[in-house]
Amino acid sequence: MLGTLLFQGLVGLSGAMYLWLVSAGLTLIFGVLRVLNFAHGSLYMLGAYLALTLVTSLHQPFWSALLLGAAGVAAVGVVLERVFIRPVYRLPIAYQLLLTFGFVLIFDDLVKIVWGPIYQVPPMPPSLGGAVLVLGRPYPVYNLFIMGAGAAVALLLWAVLDLTRWGKLVRAASSDREMAAAVGINVPWVFAEVFAFGAALAALGGALTVPVQTVSPGMGEGIIITAFIVVVIGGLGNLWGAFVGALLIGLLQAYGTLFVPVFDLALAFIVMALVLIWRPEGLFGGRPA
Amino acid sequence: MARRITRRHFLTSGLAAAGGAALVGTWDAVRPVVYAQGTKPIRIGAETILSGPYGGYGQFAEWGGRLAVEEINRAGGILGREVQIDFRDEEFKAATTVKNVRYHVQEWGADVVIGVDSSGDVLAAAEVMPQLDRILIVHHAATEKLNEVEVYQKKNRHVFRISVPVYQDGIASALVAKDFYNVKRWATVSPDYEYGYTSWRLFRETLSHFRPDVQYVAEAWAKFNTSDFSSHISKVMAAKPDGIFSTQWGGEAVAFVRQAKLFGVFNQIKVMMIGMGAAMDVLEGLGRDYPDGVWASCRYWFQYPATQLNRQFVARFQERWKHYPSYVSETMYSCVYAAKAAIEKSHSTRTADLIAALEGMTLETPAGRRVFRREDHQAVYEVPWGRIAHPANYPMPVIEHTRVFPATEYYRWPPFTKLFGT
Numbered sequence: 007m008l009g010t011l012l013f014q015g016l017v018g019l020s021g022a023m024y025l026w027l028v029s030a031g032l033t034l035i036f037g038v039l040r041v042l043n044f045a046h047g048s049l050y051m052l053g054a055y056l057a058l059t060l061v062t063s064l065h066q067p068f069w070s071a072l073l074l075g076a077a078g079v080a081a082v083g084v085v086l087e088r089v090f091i092r093p094v095y096r097l098p099i100a101y102q103l104l105l106t107f108g109f110v111l112i113f114d115d116l117v118k119i120v121w122g123p124i125y126q127v128p129p130m131p132p133s134l135g136g137a138v139l140v141l142g143r144p145y146p147v148y149n150l151f152i153m154g155a156g157a158a159v160a161l162l163l164w165a166v167l168d169l170t171r172w173g174k175l176v177r178a179a180s181s182d183r184e185m186a187a188a189v190g191i192n193v194p195w196v197f198a199e200v201f202a203f204g205a206a207l208a209a210l211g212g213a214l215t216v217p218v219q220t221v222s223p224g225m226g227e228g229i230i231i232t233a234f235i236v237v238v239i240g241g242l243g244n245l246w247g248a249f250v251g252a253l254l255i256g257l258l259q260a261y262g263t264l265f266v267p268v269f270d271l272a273l274a275f276i277v278m279a280l281v282l283i284w285r286p287e288g289l290f291g292g293r294p295a
Numbered sequence: 296m297a298r299r300i301t302r303r304h305f306l307t308s309g310l311a312a313a314g315g316a317a318l319v320g321t322w323d324a325v326r327p328v329v330y331a332q333g334t335k336p337i338r339i340g341a342e343t344i345l346s347g348p349y350g351g352y353g354q355f356a357e358w359g360g361r362l363a364v365e366e367i368n369r370a371g372g373i374l375g376r377e378v379q380i381d382f383r384d385e386e387f388k389a390a391t392t393v394k395n396v397r398y399h400v401q402e403w404g405a406d407v408v409i410g411v412d413s414s415g416d417v418l419a420a421a422e423v424m425p426q427l428d429r430i431l432i433v434h435h436a437a438t439e440k441l442n443e444v445e446v447y448q449k450k451n452r453h454v455f456r457i458s459v460p461v462y463q464d465g466i467a468s469a470l471v472a473k474d475f476y477n478v479k480r481w482a483t484v485s486p487d488y489e490y491g492y493t494s495w496r497l498f499r500e501t502l503s504h505f506r507p508d509v510q511y512v513a514e515a516w517a518k519f520n521t522s523d524f525s526s527h528i529s530k531v532m533a534a535k536p537d538g539i540f541s542t543q544w545g546g547e548a549v550a551f552v553r554q555a556k557l558f559g560v561f562n563q564i565k566v567m568m569i570g571m572g573a574a575m576d577v578l579e580g581l582g583r584d585y586p587d588g589v590w591a592s593c594r595y596w597f598q599y600p601a602t603q604l605n606r607q608f609v610a611r612f613q614e615r616w617k618h619y620p621s622y623v624s625e626t627m628y629s630c631v632y633a634a635k636a637a638i639e640k641s642h643s644t645r646t647a648d649l650i651a652a653l654e655g656m657t658l659e660t661p662a663g664r665r666v667f668r669r670e671d672h673q674a675v676y677e678v679p680w681g682r683i684a685h686p687a688n689y690p691m692p693v694i695e696h697t698r699v700f701p702a703t704e705y706y707r708w709p710p711f712t713k714l715f716g717t
Contacts, residue, residue: 010533013529013533014526014529014530014533017526017529020525021523021526038419118346123345123347123353123354124346124350124351124352124354125347125348125546125549127351127546127549127553127580127581127582130553130584135557136557137559139560143532143533144558144559144563145558146554146557147557148557149525149557209308215522215523217394217524218523218550218553218554218557219522219550219553219554220348220522220546220547220549220550220580222346222348222350223346223347223350224346224347225347225348225522227520229522259526260525260526260529261517263480263526263527263530264526267403267487267514267515267516276692
């Protein structure tokens with residue numbers, strides 16, 4: 007029984023890392039720009055589709071498809087922020103929600119026009135197939151790889167935000183944008199860069215699903231709702247909160263499947279409600295990112 | 296535009312129509328057939344899922360429906376009237392399905408409605424058909440509640456179904472599984488709604504009838520839009536099953552099988568059965584990754600029965616769309632022909648006449664001879680189960696070593712008091 011519990015936990019961790027990659031960009035963008043980006047799930051989908059095309063039509067290796075796909079979506083992110091989102095910063099938040107939700111519909115239809123409405127099944131990179139024995143049972147190498155990728159992104163984010171000069175600029179712009187602008191930081195560009203960075207993280211999350219799942223229009227809509235729960239539990243705008251929230255929800259989903267199969271969808275919402283009753287600002291809310 | 300028909304006009308167009316009809320077969324290229332002026336086209340509204348993980352179904356179904364309409368129009372239409380078909384995306388939502396059905400009937404002017412993929416959606420659509428006073432011929436949605444409850448008990452006479460219901464997924468599967476003497480521990484990974492529950496329940500009840508020695512050791516229910524099946528697979532594998540029964544379908548079946556492979560499932564169990572695993576989008580989607588020997592079925596298999604009618608249908612479908620037909624291609628195709636047969640038999644498009652014509656009707660279709668039972672409006676015909684194989688002469692996996700049971704053995708029959716069979 008203990009083995010079953012531990013193994014299910016390991017499966018939950020890999021699910022948590024998919025969630026973390028999506029939630030990280032979502033909360034980063036909110037933390038710095040104060041934009042609740044509904045279209046984040048679309049950027050996730052776009053990352054998957056770009057990786058799909060790079061692998062199947064342009065015969066790129068999986069690794070470069072991951073990076074090129076993320077870079078492509080980062081470019082889309084810059085345009086999205088510069089051209090469309092910037093004009094609504096000063097308007098009430100409902101305008102942001104309407105605008106980014108509009109982009110969800112636009113991206114879904116664009117994807118249908120370019121890649122077709124039907125799901126696609128990309129090939130698996132041979133190096134990541136197979137399984138290793140964990141607790142006496144085969145555990146997929148790919149799930150281990152996802153855990154590694156999630157941890158690597160967490161490390162990268164920490165290093166970039168805490169150790170680099172750019173990280174300092176971002177933190178300055180997020181804590182007081184007027185003050186940052188007054189000391190000569192080009193705040194609009196920092197915002198665009200952060201948005202691009204968050205978009206690239208979403209794209210990476212999407213591209214990483216490509217080898218083992220299917221790619222279809224609307225694929226971002228399922229995960230974005232869960233990612234919002236993660237981000238709210240962790241505290242809007244708080245990266246480590248998102249990391250902890252993703253672990254919590256990922257494990258909850260895995261154990262939910264094990265113990266309360268008919269109820270597991272509601273579990274995430276119940277936990278969110280409990281967290282909000284206990285700490286309305288989320289687990290790590292109110293602390294600096 | 297004035298619609299007044301002069302005598303000369305009437306004669307020429309009538310002659311052209313007759314000529315057009317006569318030329319079919321020899322002069323296929325001479326199109327379009329000119330229809331007698333002043334006759335309204337016959338309109339068929341078609342509902343299917345055209346996007347997302349189940350969008351492959353809608354694509355194959357639309358191909359089947361359009362092929363039927365093209366053939367019928369080339370041969371002069373129905374009662375000399377042109378046939379038009381319009382597809383709308385059901386989106387796997389009951390509310391959307393009902394909205395689309397209403398649009399088709401009330402705004403677009405459909406004479407007949409066909410289609411509907413999901414069991415949840417079809418029960419919602421069935422409820423509004425009497426009020427809209429149109430018939431719905433279902434091409435796919437498989438819940439037995441449609442024929443056993445909605446039609447048989449509640450007397451909703453406006454709904455027919457041309458495709459085999461969950462009897463295929465839940466009962467025929469168990470008739471196959473009863474002969475797996477070394478498979479005693481069964482588990483399931485199935486979709487978390489009506490269709491998944493019903494299939495698993497029928498499977499267990501039927502199998503236990505023959506095999507009191509089998510146990511059901513684990514269940515994992517996957518929500519709609521599940522893309523990562525890791526936790527479901529891990530859960531059922533912890534119970535060390537000999538066999539896994541699944542009713543995942545469409546893109547979710549593809550993702551499930553791929554991930555099950557990663558978990559080494561096929562080295563640990565003796566058999567897997569996937570109810571709709573022989574749908575063409577799943578066969579094409581998995582390709583080489585579809586493990587040999589998985590038992591799979593569908594609601595029409597393009598190699599069965601070996602009739603000329605079926606061979607010709609497959610050849611025409613392939614020529615037109617460059618794919619082998621999926622089961623929903625044939626069922627949607629045959630829905631159109633069922634509508635044609637009903638209109639021609641009754642010389643009418645009035646709903647009451649069509650219902651009377653369809654009840655008890657025998658129809659020769661690519662899937663074989665279908666009979667619409669009077670009591671529950673369910674078409675009766677047989678579909679095989681078989682094992683996945685990768686023969687070199689097909690671009691996708693196919694099922695081989697097929698097993699077919701007589702419908703009298705595996706359908707449930709009115710008054711539905713016996714678990715299965717007559």
